[in-house]
Amino acid sequence: QQQVKQSPQSLIVQKGGIPIINCAYENTAFDYFPWYQQFPGKGPALLIAIRPDVSEKKEGRFTISFNKSAKQFSLHIMDSQPGDSATYFCAASYSGAGSYQLTFGKGTKLSVIP
Amino acid sequence: DGGITQSPKYLFRKEGQNVTLSCEQNLNHDAMYWYRQDPGQGLRLIYYSQIVNDFQKGDIAEGYSVSREKKESFPLTVTSAQKNPTAFYLCASSMSPENYGYTFGSGTRLTVV
Numbered sequence: 001q002q003q004v005k006q007s008p009q010s011l012i013v014q015k016g017g018i019p020i021i022n023c024a025y026e027n028t029a030f031d032y033f034p035w036y037q038q039f040p041g042k043g044p045a046l047l048i049a050i051r052p053d054v055s056e057k058k059e060g061r062f063t064i065s066f067n068k069s070a071k072q073f074s075l076h077i078m079d080s081q082p083g084d085s086a087t088y089f090c091a092a093s094y095s096g097a098g099s100y101q102l103t104f105g106k107g108t109k110l111s112v113i114p
Numbered sequence: 115d116g117g118i119t120q121s122p123k124y125l126f127r128k129e130g131q132n133v134t135l136s137c138e139q140n141l142n143h144d145a146m147y148w149y150r151q152d153p154g155q156g157l158r159l160i161y162y163s164q165i166v167n168d169f170q171k172g173d174i175a176e177g178y179s180v181s182r183e184k185k186e187s188f189p190l191t192v193t194s195a196q197k198n199p200t201a202f203y204l205c206a207s208s209m210s211p212e213n214y215g216y217t218f219g220s221g222t223r224l225t226v227v
Contacts, residue, residue: 009154034215043118043204043218044157089157101147102216106156 004092006105013080014113021075021108023090028071030092034102035064035075038087047088048075080112116141120205120219126227127192127199135190135222137205144209146188147216150174151202160203163188192224200226 005024013019023033034049050057050064050073057064061078077084087109091102118139127133139146148160159172163182177196182188188207192199202223206216 006156036216036218041221041223043120043206043220044216045218046215049215101159101162104157106154 004090004103004105006090006108008108009106010109010111012111012113015081017080017112019077019080019084019110019112021088021090021110022072023074023092023105024070024072025092025103026071027092027094029094030103031095032093033064033066033073034091035062036089036091036104038089038107040086044089077110080110082112082114085110085112118205118207118217118219120203120222122222123220125222125224127224128227130194132191132193133224135192135203135205135224137188137190137219138186139188139205139207139217140186141207141209141217142185143207143217144185145207146182147206147208148172148178148180148188148190149204149206151204151221157204160190199224 007022011019035047036044037047038044048059048062050066052068055066063076066073087107089107090105093102121136145164147162149157158174160178161169161172161180163169166182166185169180169182179191202221204221205219208216
């Protein structure tokens with residue numbers, strides 16, 4: 001099962017709020033979980049990534065929380081700003097058989113209103 | 115600067131025409147990928163290539179073709195067999211399995227006129 005389920009599809013928060021985007025996966029072989037940020041008309045850019053040996057990773061205002069037993073991971077954006085308004089994609093991959101394809105969630109469109 | 119260059123940024127295709135989207139990278143990445151993006155459908159894999167002269171179909175390969183004659187280049191042809199080609203097309207590349215991060219290009223928006 002290669003699917004990665006992402007929710008919500010869209011999210012609106014006020015400036016300073018903490019939007020949370022959730023992803024769930026089925027394949028227990030997945031061992032790399034990145035998040036990508038995409039602005040309109042641009043390609044996605046890697047935001048932050050985590051491996052299953054840690055439960056949390058922070059980079060600036062962005063935090064990934066990882067729950068291996070529940071097969072879920074989430075992105076939290078602290079003190080969100082209007083400039084964070086973008087589409088966010090979670091993804092997962094595994095290193096077996098030389099494969100390093102990413103399986104993407106369907107994306108969450110985040111709007112941060114002033 | 116290292117990166118991925120997609121061209122053109124905008125492309126218009128007439129019914130029945132084949133068009134080719136360019137993707138060039140100077141990151142020395144082994145693997146390259148083509149994705150199609152439609153509103154609400156996320157990123158869908160069209161084709162990918164892990165080494166020169168080899169490529170594999172993704173989830174939605176019908177109506178598309180690719181080649182990988184050079185490590186740096188992975189052009190995508192949208193053929194007339196693709197019935198609904200209007201979309202945003204993204205090219206990406208990545209290093210060997212030790213580093214799974216993708217670098218994406220800035221995309222090509224294809225419109226059928």
